[in-house]
Amino acid sequence: MTMNSGWKRLNVGVVGGGIGGMSVAIALRRAGHEVTIYERSDFAGEVGASVSCAANGTRWLHEWGVDVAKGDPVVLKKLINRDWKTGEPVSVYSLDDYEKRWGYVYNMFHRQYMHSMLKDSALGDEGEGTPAKLLVNHKCRDINLQSNEITFENGTSAHHDLIIGADGIGSAVRGILGIRPEKRPSESSCLHANVDTDEAVRLGLVDYSQDSALEYWGGQEGKWDKIVLSPCNNGKLLSYYCFFPRDQGDYSTQAWGAESRPVEELLKPYPHLDRQVLQHLSIGKEIQPWRLWVHDPYPYIHQGSVCLLGDAGHPMMPHQSQGACMAIEDAAALGILFNKQYFNGDIGQALAAYEEVRLPRVTRVQAAAAKAAYNINERIGFSVNKDTPTYKVEDPKKVLTIEEMNAYDMYRDIEEKLAAKRGSPYTGKFICGLPIGLELPSGITIGA
Numbered sequence: 001m002t003m004n005s006g007w008k009r010l011n012v013g014v015v016g017g018g019i020g021g022m023s024v025a026i027a028l029r030r031a032g033h034e035v036t037i038y039e040r041s042d043f044a045g046e047v048g049a050s051v052s053c054a055a056n057g058t059r060w061l062h063e064w065g066v067d068v069a070k071g072d073p074v075v076l077k078k079l080i081n082r083d084w085k086t087g088e089p090v091s092v093y094s095l096d097d098y099e100k101r102w103g104y105v106y107n108m109f110h111r112q113y114m115h116s117m118l119k120d121s122a123l124g125d126e127g128e129g130t131p132a133k134l135l136v137n138h139k140c141r142d143i144n145l146q147s148n149e150i151t152f153e154n155g156t157s158a159h160h161d162l163i164i165g166a167d168g169i170g171s172a173v174r175g176i177l178g179i180r181p182e183k184r185p186s187e188s189s190c191l192h193a194n195v196d197t198d199e200a201v202r203l204g205l206v207d208y209s210q211d212s213a214l215e216y217w218g219g220q221e222g223k224w225d226k227i228v229l230s231p232c233n234n235g236k237l238l239s240y241y242c243f244f245p246r247d248q249g250d251y252s253t254q255a256w257g258a259e260s261r262p263v264e265e266l267l268k269p270y271p272h273l274d275r276q277v278l279q280h281l282s283i284g285k286e287i288q289p290w291r292l293w294v295h296d297p298y299p300y301i302h303q304g305s306v307c308l309l310g311d312a313g314h315p316m317m318p319h320q321s322q323g324a325c326m327a328i329e330d331a332a333a334l335g336i337l338f339n340k341q342y343f344n345g346d347i348g349q350a351l352a353a354y355e356e357v358r359l360p361r362v363t364r365v366q367a368a369a370a371k372a373a374y375n376i377n378e379r380i381g382f383s384v385n386k387d388t389p390t391y392k393v394e395d396p397k398k399v400l401t402i403e404e405m406n407a408y409d410m411y412r413d414i415e416e417k418l419a420a421k422r423g424s425p426y427t428g429k430f431i432c433g434l435p436i437g438l439e440l441p442s443g444i445t446i447g448a
């Protein structure tokens with residue numbers, strides 16, 4: 001890599017030490033910078049649920065040298081959509097050739113394992129660059145956008161060259177940047193439950209972990225009811241996301257982490273659900289509400305030397321399983337923009353390019369996630385299963401596909417945006433990171 005003559009080492013402050021905060025700390029320490037992460041909690045409340053990482057996220061974990069085995073993932077082999085009542089498969093998307101096609105697997109992690117895997121890479125002595133520092137019990141209260149000074153509720157303050165707001169869906173940094181979200185509670189509610197695979201097997205129930213699949217019940221009928229099952233911890237834990245219409249139970253103001261809800265509350269909305277999965281839910285534990293709010297895209301995600309990353313910058317509905325991947329992609333973009341090849345010392349220019357690279361892509365995924373909430377045919381993977389008898393999508397040319405997610409080349413996208421900013425010609429055969437001539441299953445050819 002040739003060094004850009006204006007490159008300089010930055011003192012970076014990251015507000016929020018979740019999945020995105022840890023990821024950006026890894027990316028920026030590798031790019032040569034000094035990183036401090038400020039986290040409001042002490043992580044005692046990390047959510048006990050699965051989180052998926054498709055190839056577009058996994059590729060960065062490998063590029064950064066993260067020890068993925070520490071996350072104890074299940075490598076997914078299929079996406080299965082089942083009939084609500086009978087459990088018979090309705091639409092199946094095989095992932096058998098996924099790694100061969102895209103170079104990386106589709107991982108399903110447990111959040112706590114994924115978080116600690118990323119934390120080890122961000123803070124550990126091993127790996128490129130200076131280990132990041134983590135200061136817990138540092139809740140950001142304010143940032144002076146002129147002086148770049150962060151003040152914390154514990155009375156301390158810190159100055160940084162570059163500040164990244166990775167403080168999640170309720171972001172304080174977002175408000176400090178003057179962004180007021182247009183948001184409304186989702187039409188659907190969600191309760192999450194964990195099922196211990198061994199216990200299910202002991203009771204003679206189906207061993208869904210054997211499928212190594214992300215499995216869905218319902219979703220074809222244009223209704224809000226849907227069960228999503230993801231196996232994690234090498235199959236030992238089954239993580240169930242149970243969606244139902246909000247008028248059957250409103251959890252939009254209840255936070256995760258309180259006492260477990262009673263199991264009757266979990267089963268109540270589902271009188272007609274496939275008995276096999278209902279029996280699993282009846283032994284569900286740690287039943288927690290997941291507050292779901294729909295946010296419209298934000299007009300900008302940076303100002304001065306401060307930017308937003310992950311859910312702080314683009315919260316999305318969970319129905320494309322891309323929230324964590326998008327946070328990882330954001331981190332990757334900052335890691336590239338501030339590396340020795342591309343960063344010329346102009347922080348404002350790098351953050352403007354960051355916004356141009358990230359906003360269109362995350363907005364597209366955000367919109368597709370909102371559509372997939374009530375129509376599973378809009379979900380990446382199922383979106384190309386046109387032979388499914390009940391297949392129907394809003395606009396076949398606009399469906400989001402695995403090709404668009406995984407054929408994307410972020411380096412080329414960044415080069416294109418930086419060339420425009422620096423007045424130099426861009427000769428790559430890519431448009432917004434997608435190769436010219438790529439035929440998407442939606443019938444669109446890139447550049448045509």
Ligand SMILES: Cc1cc2nc3c(=O)[nH]c(=O)nc-3n(C[C@H](O)[C@H](O)[C@H](O)COP(=O)(O)OP(=O)(O)OC[C@H]3O[C@@H](n4cnc5c(N)ncnc54)[C@H](O)[C@@H]3O)c2cc1C
Binds near residue numbers: 015052
């Ligand atoms: C139950 C659940 C299941 C999910 N499943 C999936 C999935 O299967 N696939 C997927 O891709 N995505 C999933 N997501 C979404 C995904 O977890 C998020 O998109 C992803 O974690 C975003 O990372 P983040 O770093 O932006 O936010 P978070 O991981 O939420 O981290 C934000 C951090 O900021 C800290 N913080 C907040 N305010 C402050 C402050 N003022 N000062 C300092 N620190 C602060 C918080 O304590 C937290 O540690 C799921 C989310 C939940 C809750």
